[in-house]
Amino acid sequence: MPEIAIGVRELLAVKFGPRNLSRTMTHPAVMQQGIQGHKDATKNRPPEYQREVPVESGWVEGAWHLRVRGRIDGLMDTGEYILVEEIKTTRAEDPLNLLPEHNQFYLAQLILYAYFVACDNPDRDVQARLTWWHLDTEQEIQIDLDQEQIASGEDLFRQLATEYIRREKLRRERLEQRNNSLGSMEFPFSSYRPGQEELVSTTALALEYGQDLMAEAATGIGKTVALLLPAIAWLAGAPADAKVFFLTAKTSGREIVLETLKHWPDIELVTVCLEAKERWCTYPDGDCDNCPLGQDFYAKVAKLIPKLMAAKLLTPDLIYQFAGIEGICPFELGLEAATQADLVIADYNYAFDPMVQLQRFFGWNKIPAVLLVDEAHNLVTRGREMFSADLGKKQILDLHRELKLFNPSLSARFKELNSIFIQWNKELKAQGTRQLLLDKLPRGLPAKLNRLAEEIALSGYDSPVLKEFIRRLVRFNRIVQRLGQEHAIYLERQGGDTVLNLFCINPGPLLQKQRQKCTAVFFSATLSPGPYYRELLGCREEYLDLSLPSPFPRENRLFVHIPGVKTTYAARASYYPAIAMYIARIIQEQPGNYIAYFPSYAYLQEVASLLQYELPGDYQLHLQQSGMDIEERQDLLQRLTGPGANIGLAVMGGLFGEGVDMPGEMLIGTIIVGPGLPMVSPQQELIRRYFDEQDYSGFLYSYLIPGMLRVVQSAGRVYRTPDDKGVVVLLDDRFRQEGYRQLIPQYWQDEGLFTGNWLQRIREFWEENTGDI
Numbered sequence: 001m002p003e004i005a006i007g008v009r010e011l012l013a014v015k016f017g018p019r020n021l022s023r024t025m026t027h028p029a030v031m032q033q034g035i036q037g038h039k040d041a042t043k044n045r046p047p048e049y050q051r052e053v054p055v056e057s058g059w060v061e062g063a064w065h066l067r068v069r070g071r072i073d074g075l076m077d078t079g080e081y082i083l084v085e086e087i088k089t090t091r092a093e094d095p096l097n098l099l100p101e102h103n104q105f106y107l108a109q110l111i112l113y114a115y116f117v118a119c120d121n122p123d124r125d126v127q128a129r130l131t132w133w134h135l136d137t138e139q140e141i142q143i144d145l146d147q148e149q150i151a152s153g154e155d156l157f158r159q160l161a162t163e164y165i166r167r168e169k170l171r172r173e174r175l176e177q178r179n180n181s182l183g184s185m186e187f188p189f190s191s192y193r194p195g196q197e198e199l200v201s202t203t204a205l206a207l208e209y210g211q212d213l214m215a216e217a218a219t220g221i222g223k224t225v226a227l228l229l230p231a232i233a234w235l236a237g238a239p240a241d242a243k244v245f246f247l248t249a250k251t252s253g254r255e256i257v258l259e260t261l262k263h264w265p266d267i268e269l270v271t272v273c274l275e276a277k278e279r280w281c282t283y284p285d286g287d288c289d290n291c292p293l294g295q296d297f298y299a300k301v302a303k304l305i306p307k308l309m310a311a312k313l314l315t316p317d318l319i320y321q322f323a324g325i326e327g328i329c330p331f332e333l334g335l336e337a338a339t340q341a342d343l344v345i346a347d348y349n350y351a352f353d354p355m356v357q358l359q360r361f362f363g364w365n366k367i368p369a370v371l372l373v374d375e376a377h378n379l380v381t382r383g384r385e386m387f388s389a390d391l392g393k394k395q396i397l398d399l400h401r402e403l404k405l406f407n408p409s410l411s412a413r414f415k416e417l418n419s420i421f422i423q424w425n426k427e428l429k430a431q432g433t434r435q436l437l438l439d440k441l442p443r444g445l446p447a448k449l450n451r452l453a454e455e456i457a458l459s460g461y462d463s464p465v466l467k468e469f470i471r472r473l474v475r476f477n478r479i480v481q482r483l484g485q486e487h488a489i490y491l492e493r494q495g496g497d498t499v500l501n502l503f504c505i506n507p508g509p510l511l512q513k514q515r516q517k518c519t520a521v522f523f524s525a526t527l528s529p530g531p532y533y534r535e536l537l538g539c540r541e542e543y544l545d546l547s548l549p550s551p552f553p554r555e556n557r558l559f560v561h562i563p564g565v566k567t568t569y570a571a572r573a574s575y576y577p578a579i580a581m582y583i584a585r586i587i588q589e590q591p592g593n594y595i596a597y598f599p600s601y602a603y604l605q606e607v608a609s610l611l612q613y614e615l616p617g618d619y620q621l622h623l624q625q626s627g628m629d630i631e632e633r634q635d636l637l638q639r640l641t642g643p644g645a646n647i648g649l650a651v652m653g654g655l656f657g658e659g660v661d662m663p664g665e666m667l668i669g670t671i672i673v674g675p676g677l678p679m680v681s682p683q684q685e686l687i688r689r690y691f692d693e694q695d696y697s698g699f700l701y702s703y704l705i706p707g708m709l710r711v712v713q714s715a716g717r718v719y720r721t722p723d724d725k726g727v728v729v730l731l732d733d734r735f736r737q738e739g740y741r742q743l744i745p746q747y748w749q750d751e752g753l754f755t756g757n758w759l760q761r762i763r764e765f766w767e768e769n770t771g772d773i
């Protein structure tokens with residue numbers, strides 16, 4: 001007999017759930033007031049009055065047994081009858097009229113409790129009372145249920161339990177159908193690419209044993225299909241509420257998943273692809289509680305869910321269309337659909353960011369899940385952002401001034417905070433520095449910030465500056481709760497402002513904690529060196545590891561190093577002419593499309609000003625500009641990869657350095673100028689110091705690995721498919737040094753980094769391959 005155990009609220013939601021969308025988080029201070037209100041309301045009750053009494057009942061229907069548990073606010077046996085009391089606190093002037101839908105919910109809850117108590121005491125008279133306790137006036141309104149209402153409990157319980165079981169049956173039937181269909185799931189191509197089968201079997205093994213997997217596999221191996229196959233198959237043996245999350249930071253990443261799923265048209269899998277809130281939100285400055293797209297939200301969603309489930313593959317466009325039909329918020333519809341889905345495609349932040357993480361999956365309602373983390377090397381930087389926070393003096397001072405008239409007591413809180421910053425400013429000045437590292441936050445500051453958040457929540461005051469400040473404060477307070485040795489706390493003068501920073505140096509432990517017990521598969525073309533990524537991505541100690549070589553023919557690739565070039569900051573100006581000349585010579589050997597990657601825009605501009613005079617006749621020169629938007633980027637990409645001969649100058653690690661696919665003739669060569677080390681900055685220095693103290697090499701972790709990651713990613717633009725042919729040229733003598741060489745991917749090293757007569761070698765390469773590209 002299938003047995004289901006649920007709480008009474010879950011049962012009531014079948015019929016008495018909210019109508020409109022509400023995203024207002026109840027501040028802990030407000031919840032605390034509610035708890036206190038319960039105590040105040042019952043402080044004069046007689047000694048026999050019992051508080052928080054657990055209660056349970058069950059419903060059997062056919063083979064199904066539903067157990068429902070709850071907790072009654074107050075129970076009192078007067079001898080004559082048993083009184084069941086539910087207490088609700090409010091600040092509303094007339095709670096009976098103001099909250100009809102809440103009242104309905106609370107009345108139904110009371111009726112069920114009275115019914116449960118009556119079942120346990122069949123010979124006793126049971127009375128039921130709903131008490132509204134006013135938090136400000138400390139007055140109570142008591143509503144005693146009549147006998148007819150109390151007697152309706154059995155019918156209500158039957159109705160709700162029957163409906164709940166009906167829905168649960170449908171859900172389980174669907175899961176059974178899904179699981180049966182997954183049995184027929186096969187690798188969708190006639191043969192595996194080299195390494196692909198190994199990736200499938202290692203992923204299946206990792207999921208079977210619940211171990212993390214670090215999978216490094218070059219572009220072109222077909223990672224997405226090789227990971228989705230075992231991950232989706234894992235669902236068949238997993239608990240009913242299990243899900244697979246495909247986490248990707250790029251639109252291109254999610255499109256590949258959607259395309260891949262089309263290879264299995266017969267599986268009964270429901271997939272939801274989530275879009276960022278800012279892309280979907282029609283009222284970005286509005287608030288969700290008062291948004292017209294939140295009206296009657298839940299009733300409309302309930303109507304849509306069967307259609308969504310039937311559609312199976314819910315792309316952002318489709319969700320947007322469905323939302324439009326019912327006039328509801330597409331973002332929130334996407335989230336609701338995700339609760340029903342088997343596979344969710346989303347950005348990293350939905351699983352990891354403490355501000356955005358989907359609580360329904362990873363927070364209060366933890367579910368068994370597998371996280372497939374695409375291009376996982378990017379999660380290091382993203383993780384640092386997710387677990388960092390800051391607060392600026394200017395905003396605090398502005399709010400102190402703004403609130404003076406409207407709310408003097410709140411204004412005084414901002415003044416108090418501002419005085420701490422004034423003191424810090426004096427210290428910065430006295431030390432003649434723009435940055436100051438703090439050992440810890442001043443004593444009492446976290447408590448002050450919590451009190452401030454409480455007072456803002458209770459004040460009811462609203463303004464755009466305050467809204468923006470609250471967003472920052474909430475993040476700041478959440479990061480304060482997570483502060484540990486992975487963080488550095490420092491002050492910084494930024495323009496005219498003084499900013500207090502909580503900077504996350506090592507996101508690994510926090511990323512691991514945030515995903516709870518979910519198994520993670522980290523995969524990328526660049527996960528070397530392993531210890532660095534395992535530490536910074538939060539891989540568990542028990543893990544599987546896989547590193548696969550490029551599946552593409554080695555004769556299609558040529559890696560060349562041109563000696564005699566220095567690109568260090570001090571030396572670079574002397575080499576601008578040489579670099580311009582080398583680029584011109586390289587691209588002259590074979591007309592086509594090339595990109596030269598530089599460490600900065602300034603560097604790129606200097607070389608561009610010389611290259612324009614050296615360019616072979618029919619070449620077009622294109623430059624990446626700082627701050628390009630999506631359209632400008634697309635436009636440049638089209639020109640750069642279009643017909644004819646084009647040379648683009650771009651910045652390593654920028655818009656054109658990663659996440660853009662330029663297969664075939666769209667790109668036949670890259671020239672990489674320098675090892676792409678990050679600029680020396682207070683944050684990079686903090687990273688260096690932290691890892692030095694942890695007995696790792698600080699320079700390696702803060703500069704060398706991030707720099708060489710950019711190099712490898714930039715070079716990787718050339719080889720996207722088995723037929724791609726092209727050259728990668730490295731310019732800088734440091735590439736020959738041991739520390740740098742070790743970070744060049746193994747397959748480059750295996751194939752040899754050519755260092756002799758480079759021009760001759762490039763010429764031969766193209767002679768061997770001409771006509772084939």
Ligand code: SF4
Pocket residue numbers: 021277280281282283284286287288289291292293294329330331332
């Ligand atoms: S459209 Fe925007 S404001 Fe409206 S409910 Fe959706 S996310 Fe909230």
